Amino acid sequence: MNFRNYHVPYQINEQYSKKAAYFSMEFAIHQPLKIYSGGLGFLAGSHLRSAYELKQNMIGIGILWKYGYYDQARNQDQTLQVTFMEKIYSFLEDTGIKFQILIHEHPVWVKAYYLNPETFNSAPLFLLSTDLPENDYVSQTITHRLYDANVATKVAQFILLGVGGAKLIDELGFNPDVYHLNEAHGISSAFYLLNKFKSAEKVKEHLVFTTHTPEEAGNEKHDIYLCHKMSYFCGLSIDEVRKLTGIKDDQFNHSLAALRFARKANGVSALHGHVSREMWKNHEGICPITSITNAQNWRYWADKQMYRAMEEGNDFAFDDRKKYLKKRAFEIVADQTGKVFDPNVLTIVWARRFAGYKRADMLTYDMERFEKMLNDLKHPVQIIWAGKPYPVDYPAISQFNNLVHLSKNYKNVAVLIGYELGLSKRMKQAADVWLNNPRVPREASGTSGMTAAMN
Structure with a gap:
């Protein structure tokens, strides 16, 4: 395939003929491609799947993370162990495109790989890598770990996605x-x-921005002098950057810059749109912020047999299928924890990225009530927790580990590892109650509940 004059390789629906390039740090498209961490990636993956179904003229631009986010394992006492394993993807195509960008005033080679739409039924996805023998080791590590904890490495990753992605598009002639x-x-x-x-x-005419962060402090900021030294601004002086972005202090606010460069932006729910407008209202020169509620791809997430039974009004078939899905998921529970869950018992699932504001352990705040609920023989329940904390978010890791230790005291409580697309799908099919209890308004949308509701 010739990638130098690239066209989306399927018949475009005229309704969606406008060409779009969709930039995201992570994409959760299918279990084998582990280049995502959480909700942002789940959304991006569903976008590409839906774009393929609608035959939109769109490509995805992302990064090929050599070690992914991380692999969630257990220590001897079953607590969380963070491991990194090299990922190999034989289904990705080498585009033959290789070019240089400037990072830290140093030329870095970038190679582009391609996920064919037919592989996982998604819009075309191009993934960038610096893990090349032509680069020094530090440059190679830019694409090793998603959301690297090292500040300079993270800034380099942002440069790769933005500058590298835009340059790739020119290389493609898209x-x-x-x-x-x-x-x-x-x-x-x-x-x-x-x-x-x-x-x-002209930039503003072409650029749109989806914001996901519902509080000002949560937006990515980096020292503007570090960004300049890292070649983030493509040769512009700091004074020129300040003039363009209106940023007066020494912290370069990536979201604020995006709001000033874009012609329009959107929050990811009606409430989040309102919160975002309130959050940024005192900043001059920003674009309008609307709201487009997040969505997930039904064809990927929903169990079709349950829907068929529901459409036919066949309650027996519906219940039978749900019990089967629960049994299948409970095999994972048994394998990981040695606990045999009952498909006839109400099952509560809390499963998503572990972060403090999401309050994974909220059910345990009142231990007397928690004990009473778990020991109620008349109205029995089972509880499953699953999710990945950020690998250096030690309070979230501690929260996860505390739940692991707590679960050892109950035969009807389990904490699972390996929360990726595959396990997420199984948990959503098994849940009778999908628990989501973040602090308002810190959860911008909550897409996990959408996919749980499909099952």
């Missing part, structure tokens, strides 16, 4: 009408496009 940033990680693309179009207004 010429999109819209550059869509799924979060602000790729806003360095705006500085590349500024050099290309020679006008901030």
